[in-house]
Amino acid sequence: MRHVASQLLLTGLLALLLAGCETQKETRGYMPDEDRIGEVRKGVHDRNSVESLLGSPSATSTFDNSTWYYITSRTEKVAFLDEDITDQQVVAVVFDKAGIVADVRRYTLAEARAIEMVERETPTRGRELTIVEQLIGNIGRFNTAKQR
Numbered sequence: 176m177r178h179v180a181s182q183l184l185l186t187g188l189l190a191l192l193l194a195g196c197e198t199q200k201e202t203r204g205y206m207p208d209e210d211r212i213g214e215v216r217k218g219v220h221d222r223n224s225v226e227s228l229l230g231s232p233s234a235t236s237t238f239d240n241s242t243w244y245y246i247t248s249r250t251e252k253v254a255f256l257d258e259d260i261t262d263q264q265v266v267a268v269v270f271d272k273a274g275i276v277a278d279v280r281r282y283t284l285a286e287a288r289a290i291e292m293v294e295r296e297t298p299t300r301g302r303e304l305t306i307v308e309q310l311i312g313n314i315g316r317f318n319t320a321k322q323r
Contacts, residue, residue, distance in 0.1 A: 197253075197254075198251055198252070198253050199251070199252045199253075199258075200249065200250070200251050201249070201250050201251075201252075201258075202247065202248070202249050202250075203247065203248050203249075203250070204233050204245075204246045204247035204248055205230065205233055205245060205246075205247060206245055206246075206247035206264055206266070207228070207229040207230060207245060207266070211228050211229055212229065212266055212279065214228055215228060215229065215268060215276055215279055216276065217276050217277060217278060217279070218275060218276065218277075219275070219276065220275070220276045221270075221274050221275050221276070222243075222270060222274050225243065225268055225276060229245060229268070230245075232244055232245055232268070233245055233246040233247075234246065241269060241270050241271075241272075242267050242268065242269045242270070243267070243268045243270075244265055244266070244267050244268075245265070245266040245267075245268075246263070246264070246265050247263070247264050248260050248262065248263040248264075248284075249261045249262040249263075260284060261284075262284055263282075263283065263284040263287060264281070264282075264283060264284075265281070265282040265283075266279065266280070266281055266282075267279070267280040267281075267282065
C-alpha cells in the first residue's frame with residue numbers, strides 16, 4: 176500500500192513538473208491583411224484613407240508623425256525562462272509633408288537590431304537621508320488638533 180501511495184505521489188509531482196515546463200505562445204500587436212496592405216498606393220492615399228484601409232497604427236514616429244508602424248510579434252516562453260521572440264513583422268507607412276503616402280516598407284525579425292540599454296543613473300541634487308534622519312526630521316512638523 177505504501178509503495179502504491181509513493182508511486183502516485185511521484186507521478187503527481189512529475190506531472191506538476193512537466194506542466195510547469197509547458198511552452199507558452201503569445202501573439203501581440205496588430206497586422207492588417209496582406210490584401211489590404213497591397214491596396215495602399217504611393218502618391219494616392221492620405222492618412223485618412225490609410226486608416227480606413229489598415230486601421231489605427233500600433234505606433235507613430237516619435238518627432239514628426241510622418242511614419243505609421245503596424246507591428247506584430249510572436250513570443251514563446253518555457254517555464255520561468257525569459258521569453259523569446261520567434262517572429263516579428265513591421266509595416267511602416269511613410270507620409271510626405273502633405274500627408275500623402277510616400278512609401279510602404281516591410282521589416283522582419285531578421286532585420287531587427289538589439290538595443291543595448293544604458294545602465295547609468297541620473298544623479299539627484301541634495302543628499303540621501305537615512306530612515307532615522309527622516310523620522311527625527313519630522314518630529315514637530317505636524318500640527319496637532321489644538322493648533323489648527
